[in-house]
Structures are given as C-alpha cells and as structure tokens.
Amino acid sequence: MILTDAFWPVFALSSWFSGQQQHQHDESLANGGHHHHHHGHHGHHGHVQPFPGHTLYKLNDGNYIPSPAWGTGTATAREGNATLLVAQALEAGWRHIDCSLIYRNQNGTGEALTASGVPRGELYITSKYDSLTNQSVHEELGLTLAQLQLDYLDLYLIHFPRAAVNGGGLKKVWREMEEVKKMGLVRSIGVSNYDSVELLEEVLEVAEVFPAINQINYSVYNAVDKAPVVALGTQHGILTSAYGELRPITSSPNGPADIIGKQITDRLSKDYGKEVTYAQMIFSWLKSTGVVAVTTTSNKERLKEQVVPFGKDFPLVTAAEARAFEASGWGYKD
Numbered sequence: 063m064i065l066t067d068a069f070w071p072v073f074a075l076s077s078w079f080s081g082q083q084q085h086q087h088d089e090s091l092a093n094g095g096h097h098h099h100h101h102g103h104h105g106h107h108g109h110v111q112p113f114p115g116h117t118l119y120k121l122n123d124g125n126y127i128p129s130p131a132w133g134t135g136t137a138t139a140r141e142g143n144a145t146l147l148v149a150q151a152l153e154a155g156w157r158h159i160d161c162s163l164i165y166r167n168q169n170g171t172g173e174a175l176t177a178s179g180v181p182r183g184e185l186y187i188t189s190k191y192d193s194l195t196n197q198s199v200h201e202e203l204g205l206t207l208a209q210l211q212l213d214y215l216d217l218y219l220i221h222f223p224r225a226a227v228n229g230g231g232l233k234k235v236w237r238e239m240e241e242v243k244k245m246g247l248v249r250s251i252g253v254s255n256y257d258s259v260e261l262l263e264e265v266l267e268v269a270e271v272f273p274a275i276n277q278i279n280y281s282v283y284n285a286v287d288k289a290p291v292v293a294l295g296t297q298h299g300i301l302t303s304a305y306g307e308l309r310p311i312t313s314s315p316n317g318p319a320d321i322i323g324k325q326i327t328d329r330l331s332k333d334y335g336k337e338v339t340y341a342q343m344i345f346s347w348l349k350s351t352g353v354v355a356v357t358t359t360s361n362k363e364r365l366k367e368q369v370v371p372f373g374k375d376f377p378l379v380t381a382a383e384a385r386a387f388e389a390s391g392w393g394y395k396d
C-alpha cells in the first residue's frame with residue numbers, strides 16, 4: 063500500500079475488506095439507488111477485488127467497477143505531466159484510471175502505473191477505441207496495452223460514435239470489441255457518448271454481448287435530457303458513467319441548480335457532522351442515483367476531498383433531493 067498515513071484513516075473508516083462485505087454493500091447500494099442492477103455470478107476470479115474507499119457496482123457481465131475514476135483526458139494531464147499526476151492520484155488512494163489513446167499521454171500514464179508498484183489486481187484501468195490508427199480494435203488495443211504497460215484492460219469503450227464509423231461501422235467494430243473480450247484482453251466492454259436513445263439502440267441492435275457501460279457527459283444541467291438514455295441503459299443492465307459532472311463548479315458556476323444544490327449540501331453536512339463541499343454533494347448525488355463518476359483533479363487537497371463521498375459512511379442524497387436537483391438544472395444553457 064502506498065497510502066500516506068495521514069490519508070489512511072479516511073479509507074480505513076469507509077472501507078470494507080472482505081468480499082462478502084463488499085457484496086453486501088453492492089446489494090444495499092443497488093437497492094438504495096434508483097437503478098436496478100443485475101446480480102449474476104461473480105467475475106473472473108470468483109471473488110471481489112478490494113478497492114478501499116471506492117463504491118463498487120456490479121456490471122451486466124459479472125465484473126465489478128469501482129467509482130470514482132481519475133481521468134487523464136483533461137488538459138492538465140496532457141502537457142507531459144501525466145506521469146506526475148497519475149502518480150499523485152495513486153498516492154492519494156485512487157485506483158480507477160480513465161485513459162484513451164487520443165489523450166496522447168498513455169506512455170506517461172503507463173510509467174506511473176508501473177512505478178507505483180500497486181498490484182495489477184488492485185487497479186482498474188479503462189481505455190477507449192478511437193480508431194486513430196486505421197487499425198482494427200484488436201490492433202489499436204495492442205498499442206494501448208503496450209503504452210500502458212499492461213496485458214489486459216478492465217474496461218474498453220468505443221470512445222464516440224464517430225470512432226465506430228471510422229473503424230468500419232458499428233456492427234464490425236462492436237463484433238471486434240466482443241472478440242477482444244473473449245480473448246481476455248479486456249474484462250468488460252462498453253461505449254461512450256452514445257448519449258441518446260437512438261444512438262444506444264443502434265448498439266443494442268448489433269450487440270451479441272451488451273455493453274457494460276455507457277460513459278456520457280452528465281451533469282445537473284443535462285440530467286433530465288439524458289434520463290431516457292440512462293433508463294434505456296438500466297433496462298439492459300448498462301451502467302451509466304458520467305464525465306463533466308462538476309459543471310456547476312467549473313464551466314457554469316452560479317447557475318440555477320445552485321440554490322437546491324447548496325440546500326442539499328447543507329443537509330448532508332448536518333447528517334455527516336462535518337462540512338460537505340458542493341463537489342462532494344455532486345459525487346454523492348451520482349453515487350445515490352447509481353451513476354459511476356469519472357472526474358479528475360490535479361490539486362492534492364481535492365484528490366483527498368473528492369474520494370470521500372464514495373466511502374460507505376458518507377450520507378446519500380435522497381431520491382426526492384436528486385429529482386429536485388435535476389429539475390432545477392433542466393433547460394439551462396450557459
């Protein structure tokens with residue numbers, strides 16, 4: 063473990079270490095959230111890997127995904143400092159790293175993963191097919207694995223609908239995604255930016271193995287619009303994962319969702335007995351509604367702050383609060 067002593071107690075309090083307890087947490091979360099999850103058999107190893115401080119969700123293929131993910135696709139990680147920033151995230155206890163060939167920093171990310179000494183089984187690595195190389199999924203995945211210094215990914219996504227078109231069409235590309243999963247090169251497969259019912263239905267039509275994840279831009283300012291595609295996913299055991307969820311803090315501060323957002327933040331602070339930040343409330347909202355969080359920060363204090371809501375002691379946002387928060391952001395264009 064490379065967790066610092068100062069940070070360890072946060073994880074120790076909010077963690078669970080046996081597979082049995084993790085499974086119970088997963089069940090209670092699924093029941094407490096708005097979404098229903100499939101509860102098939104366990105994944106590859108017949109037991110659940112420990113992800114201290116993270117929330118685990120069971121996927122429709124039997125594998126588990128930890129939330130939150132620390133993203134490498136934000137400008138701060140692109141200027142050659144990916145190695146440093148990924149190392150910093152791992153040091154702070156983050157274990158799910160979200161990557162892509164198109165971010166052009168997988169070599170640096172791979173260096174940090176290897177240098178960290180964190181055992182492979184305690185990491186969860188996502189990357190994406192971009193069709194940048196005019197190669198098949200298998201060939202482009204080979205490049206990604208080499209760059210990341212890995213022999214398998216936990217999750218591989220078609221990055222956006224255009225990547226499937228460029229790769230020879232959705233049907234061909236999804237068949238290749240299913241193939242690399244069968245080969246064991248990736249444990250789970252999914253899509254990203256299939257963020258309308260129409261787009262996700264195209265995938266369902268060609269899929270023999272349904273995607274496990276749909277990673278989309280999802281924040282309080284588009285949650286109502288995206289509710290139908292999230293619901294379609296849920297019907298098929300496809301878990302939604304969100305990027306851009308910090309929009310009320312980053313690109314749209316002082317927007318109409320802040321009034322209810324801050325009320326919920328205050329309520330959480332009272333129940334938690336400690337001050338909760340707006341960002342933590344946003345993560346608690348995602349957790350409570352069964353959406354995986356993909357976020358990022360280069361800031362050491364925020365690295366600590368932003369994982370806290372994923373521990374099991376952090377208060378959940380209620381269904382009524384979530385609906386009110388989402389409604390208050392509806393229709394807002396900045």
Ligand SMILES: NC(=O)c1ccc[n+]([C@@H]2O[C@H](COP(=O)([O-])OP(=O)(O)OC[C@H]3O[C@@H](n4cnc5c(N)ncnc54)[C@H](OP(=O)(O)O)[C@@H]3O)[C@@H](O)[C@H]2O)c1
Pocket residue numbers: 132133134135136138160161221222254255277278305306307308309311312341356357358359360361364
């Ligand atoms: N699938 C896709 O097409 C797609 C698209 C976009 C992103 N992504 C993935 O999602 C990850 C996150 O993307 P995102 O940028 O959209 O996520 P986000 O979680 O909405 O925002 C992260 C940004 O917010 C800033 N931030 C975080 N907390 C803050 C706070 N309390 N106050 C002020 N600023 C704060 C961070 O800057 P600091 O470093 O200063 O904290 C960072 O630049 C990416 O890295 C990428 O891996 C995927």
